[in-house]
Amino acid sequence: MDDAPTDPEPSEELAHDDPERQESDREIERDEAGLTRHERGQIKDNLRLSARTVFSVIRREGEEELHRPAMSLWWSGMAAGIGISTSVFAQGLLHNAFETHPHRELIAAFGYAMGFVLVVLSRLQLFTENTLTAVLPLLAGPNGERLWRTARLWAVVLAANLFGTFLTALLIDVLVDPAHPTLAGMLAVSRKAAEASGTAALLDGIPAGFFIAAFVWMLPSSKGFEIFVVALFTWLIAAGGFTHVVAGSTEMFLLAFHGEMAMGEVFGTHLLPTLVGNVVGGTGLFALLAYAQIKGEI
Structure with missing residues (x-):
């Protein structure tokens, strides 16, 4: 019995x-x-998952990603770049719909979460997720092979993400009526995002990288509630005015195609500093801290 x-x-x-x-x-x-x-x-x-268990889950996922073929990473990363652009669309939609609301910016920030929910729950390759997932195997067993595979993963996924956002912004510029109210909302939130440049973009990118890595760490313990974890922390990124290199690239490309920014400025004063900030926050802070807490137990 x-x-x-x-x-x-x-x-x-x-x-x-x-x-x-x-x-x-x-x-x-x-x-x-x-x-x-x-x-x-x-x-x-x-029972809650122990830190060692969470580490092991993410490390195993990281090992699988490191050994995927480059073309698989490319197509997944490009799909993620297209999908993450939903954040800018939804944010622009809400920004326009709540034009007279006193908390317009905070409400529009909920739209920013939509693209991340789509990408993360679809298991597409997003660069800032990989600042944690792909790095934990390297921290646990550093060697030349893992270092090479991590660099390959980062390069392929980041390039694919940016190609996807570039393509999306181009299609929006070509196909959408310039007078469309949602496009006006998208351009408005893009201009707001463009206010952070250079050192400001780098510093604002650190908390964003940290929050992305944090919710990736929490996902194994959040079975059934993943959508809320992802939405909460990505809403916080938008509400706090922090910068994310992939979602932000859609905004910068939109401004470039609209004639408000040169491509050199897009990469030099916005995307590159944001990239550095995201890596520092995701890998330099969260990944190292997450590994340090379980290093003595594994």
Whole structure:
């Protein structure tokens, strides 16, 4: 019968090198020996994932990404660049719809989350996600092969993302009526984003990179609630006026095609500084901190 007491299943924690930890685990096993299989299942279902478990999940995903063919990364990255442009469309739509609302900017920021929800839940390749996912395997086992594969992944995905946003902005410029109210809203939020340039864009890119890496770290623990985690933190990026190199490239390309910015300015004073900030926030801060907290346990 399912409710009859059974021998406790071996604990994965018993493999830990700390003798005190092993003894504690054995004590827990003894205390739970009288529980039914159903009760022990309820305990498992309600346990939060440990930091080591989250690390292992993301590291395994990173290893898989590092070994994907370059063409697979390219097409996935280009699709992500097109998909992330939904953020600018939805933000412009809300910006125009709530023209007279006192909290117009905060409401429009919810639209910014839409592209990230589309890309992340579709499992498309977004560069700023890879500042954490692809780096954890390198931190756990640094070698020349992993370094090369990480550099290849970053280069292919970033180029594909930017090509996708460039193509989307070009199509919008060619196909959409300049008098369309949603386009006016998209241009308005793009002009607002363009106010951050140079050092300001770099500094604003650090929190954005950190938040992206943070929600990637939280996703394994957020089964069933992924959409809310992604939407919350990407809304925070837009509401805080922080800069994201891929979503922001759609905005900058739109301004360039509209004749309000030169391409040299797009890359030199906006995208490049934002890229540096995103990498510092995602890899230099979050990835290193996430790895440091479990380094002694793996």
